[in-house]
Amino acid sequence: MIIGDKSIQADIKSESTVLVEVWSDYLCPWCYIGEANLDNAITELGINAIVVYKSFQSNPTLQGAYTVSEIARQSGFSLEEAKKKSKYIEDMASRANVELHMDSVIMVNTMDAHRLAYMAKQKGYGKAMAKRLFEASYMEAKNIADPNVLAAIGEEFGISKEGTLAMLKSDQYRTEIKSEIQEGLNNGLQGVPYFVINKKYSLSGAQPKEVFKETLSGILKDDGPYKPLISKSPSGYTCDENGCEVPNK
Template sequence: MQMKIEVWSDIVCPFCYIGKHHFETALQQFGEPQAVEVEWKSFQLDPDLPKGTAYADTYQYLAERKGLSIAQAREMTGGVAASGKRAGVELNFDSAIVANTWDAHRLLHLAQAANLGNALKETLFHAHFTEGKNIGDRETLIALGKTAGLEEAAIIAMLDSDQYGYEVAQDIQEARNIGIRGVPFFVLNRKYAVSGAQPPEVFLQTLEKAYAEWRKENPKIPFDLTEGPTCSPDGNCD
């Protein structure tokens, strides 16, 4: 049994990439990282961006969407890129392509079902922000899914259907229900939340507090356990 941490984020969100690395730094400092399960939840910063549409110029996109000048957009992203560098991530806004992230989120759900969620999340972030790849493009998603360890046939079958569309929509609706207005948003054991790309020490403090409470509710078995087939008093044998 593990304590669950749910993270709402979007792949084209630079602070989500930074926040992921800050959180992982805290997790490395945490005494029992194996006791934590991370679940990536879907969120779209621009759900109205049509599928198949891609902005090759991030500065133009930001200028249009936020009512900025190109110079202001460059200045804003320059500060974010500096924050990314301090966190150990490379944010290349000059080459980043802005695209609809719906299918990328569906792919992430497929990856999580195969215990590859974190690997794919990092792959998607790196592809978008560092490599300048179009994460709304079908062939790109197939290649990135394979890089993360997914089978090509499973990826194609998912993209050719509406598989995991309900789960993506459910994540987004749940975010609305609990009042999430910006990402990244981390929920620990459904009791504590951290909003934004907070410093690692903030994540660590909250992680330790949440885990202490969770451990009281879920005491450790006082021995190392190797599990195999068992029968229970209710007659179930597996």
């Protein structure tokens, strides 16, 4: 069973629980495939897993909207080469029980999609929103940088259109997205998808289902279920991005 990410502390109850943090981008087909393989592995193993989705931008400077073929031409690939690569990715997706339509995907900057996903994650819909954004990109050929498209998707999760549009017009969640990206880089991320298991082990790339099964089984066998740190110390003074605490004396 895959548990949502609303409250990690509250959900860690099972003796077969693993925590999997996933860095991905919604216009990365290997992310969609890799996450499907992870889900299939968890289901077949019959374990409880808490999957937390985190942000990464594979093309953060992209401006405008382009087809995969247009991007390929800009990168020096012929149309025939682009179609061949797309077919290979679609075949790999099919093996993971995922449907992709590479030729109709609209390539855009994904920052706003990540901001909507972060908003949804605060409401306990992190995994569901991630899946929905992948579907919008790869099955429905939607422009996930379009505020109205994102607002409509948000409404499917109980987020008002006005709330989404107001968030997108502001800088809300940009700092959090950049922080998640930096966290991944600090953990050794060099490309997505990137998986960190139980805050200790990592896997990179769209690994096959069998690799996930073997890895998760081995971790549970060697380390047991994930247990979050339990603080044994009283609260002390700390420093954060706003500065250092100073007692009033």
